Amino acid sequence: MTQNLEEILGITITEYTPNAIKFEGLSLETLQQILAEGYTTASASFNAAPSVGSFIEFGQRCQENGVKAAFDGIAFANRETPNLVIDAITVIGVKDLDFAGEFVQFVWGCDEIEISSQKLFAWWD
Secondary structure, eight states, X not given: OHHHHHHHHTSOOOOBOSSEEEEEEEXXXXXXXXXXXXXXXXXXXXXXXXXXXXXXXXXXXXXXXTOEEEEEXXXXXXXXXXXXXXXXXXXXXXOOHHHHHHHHHHHTTOSEEEEOSSEEEEEOO
16 A cells, blocks of 8 residues: 555655654645545544545635645554545635635644645644
């Protein structure tokens, strides 16, 4: 699983925890490919973070607004059926305060949030 997932992610995964592989900066297109190839499910989630399907929907909303979303997360490698989850989102290029408000609504309940003129960021522990 790891080698193929590294190919899909387009990066070499260098950080491993005992049961998981961490990654950063996943594009919406790659997240959609990972879902289509069965490395995760739309309902998969990490702790209190939104589901993979919700992240995809919000990523599509970002595209509609001309901004770019990137996702960080974990792929659990020791399961028979691998399950990739998202635990952070970064949005770059927001020029509309209303969209920043949508971001805050989407990430409500996150453990960490950063809102600046350069980026929007949220992380769940």
